[in-house]
Amino acid sequence: MPAAWPDVSESKMIDGAFLEDPLVTQAWAYVQSVVPKSVLDVPPSQYVSGSTTKYGADAVANCYWPNNLCTRSTDAAYYHADISTCPGDNVWGITYDDGPINNSGTDDTSALLTSLKDANVQATFFCVGSNVVQFPADVKRALDAGHEIASHTWTHHPLTSLTNLQVIAEIKYTEAIIYNATGIVPAMIRPPYGDVDDRVRAIMWALGYRNVLWTTTPDRDTHDADGSEGETASQEIVDLVKNQFFTPQPGFISLEHDISTFTTSVAIKILQAIQAAKASSMLSIDVTAVGKCTNKPVYQNAAPLPSPAAPTTTQASSGPTPPATGGKTINIPDAKAATSSAVGGYGLSVVLVTVCGVVAAVLGYVN
Ligand SMILES: [Zn+2]
Structure with missing residues (x-):
């Protein structure tokens, strides 16, 4: 176990003694032994705010995702191909980011797990380490129910704006707390905001992870966490999903969140719609977890x-x-x-x- 867990505040970067823990330094030594120095030397982007960074390196050469949604489609010597869709037709990889949460009186992630069971759907949860440390039982319950547990870093900071050591710390502390809560070590990671380049991909690869994004063409982000809340916004999202996701089409990976009581309530409404469509044989697509639809390793x-x-x-x-x-x-x-x-x-x-x-x-x- 690390000497201590980093702060649960996502606004506090992992730094100081946390970067000197053997959990991080040993991983850093390994990363340096397998990733070319030229890749690790790609300069970090400059953090602006939220998901916004200024990328000073060559965005095309380094396949910086926020630049025209660049993805790597084939494996290379020091990174895996990105996963951004389910192969084949009529399969929907359903994912929830940023949890677990359990706001007082609302039981958010727990309620979502109950709805998943009711709808007989298995999903992939991209968990934030600073939330796992607060609500470990929700992660264990998700794993025990057959859902996939994946990493979404500790502070939910744009990874390209971090140093190599900080990227490693984000991954390793999250890995350790997930392991502590469940006994598994994830093999899939989603970078917050999709903020990734080849330097970050290489660190992910060296530490045993595949980079998982979501489908952007067509857009399969439900935009549940984009700001608008309330009954009207909720119904618009559910209607959009029913109209666009339930029909026959090439495989895809969606993006939803258990980040707030609002987004979780939207996710539950979508699952209720899935359950109803299944019951009336109106669902033309299989809804499943990312590891299942891609047949890629879920755990290390x-x-x-x-x-x-x-x-x-x-x-x-x-x-x-x-x-x-x-x-x-x-x-x-x-x-x-x-x-x-x-x-x-x-x-x-x-x-x-x-x-x-x-x-x-x-x-x-x-x-
Ligand atoms: Zn996120």
Whole structure:
């Protein structure tokens, strides 16, 4: 476990001693060993406010997403291709960003999970670490219900505006708190605001993540978090989704949010519409999670066991051998949740060792 968790305020950048924690420095050493220096030397953009940055490097050469929505469509030596759609036809990858939240009296993410169950829909949650640390039970409940848990950084800051060390800190602290809450290590990450370039892609890749955006052509952002709230705005979003998302079409990935009571209520109304359309056989599209529609890895510690036996304690264990091809070894500092039940049906690939009373999980994974 890191010495401390960063502040829960998204306005406070991860800095100072938080960047000196071995969680970050060890990952930084690994990133430098596999990513070309020329890529890591691409200068950060200048933060302006909100999602706005000034990008001083070559936006085309570095495939800066906010510049004409640039995406990488093929793998390269130091990054994965971006995921921005579900392949095939008539499949909808449904995603919720920025949670979990649980505003007093509204039970937001929890209510959304109930609606997902009612509609028999499995989704992908891109979780913000500073929210996971406050509401870990909601993330565990989502995982246990079969939903996919992915990273959306700790402070929800535009990643291109951060230093390499800060980008790594955003990813690693979020990874550690998700692991602490659930026992899984995500393999998918969505950059806040879609703010990504090849430098950030390379760090994501080195740390075992695929960059997941959403479909922009046609626009499959519901714009639920763009500012307008109230009954009229809510109904307009639900009507737009019913008219544009429910019909036969090429696969896509949508963007919704469990960032506020309003956006969560809109998401629930959309699920109620999905449930009703299913019941009347009026839904022409399969609604599912991103990992399922893309058949890409969802978790870094999801490799199946070579034998039926799974370690069930945090005592020293011989455990399964990490994959020999394409595998890497990372250190997760807290194995509190690393039991067979914690990783459930995703399969356990955890080798647990106890050193000086500190339990460390060594995860073997393929990416
Ligand atoms: Zn977000």
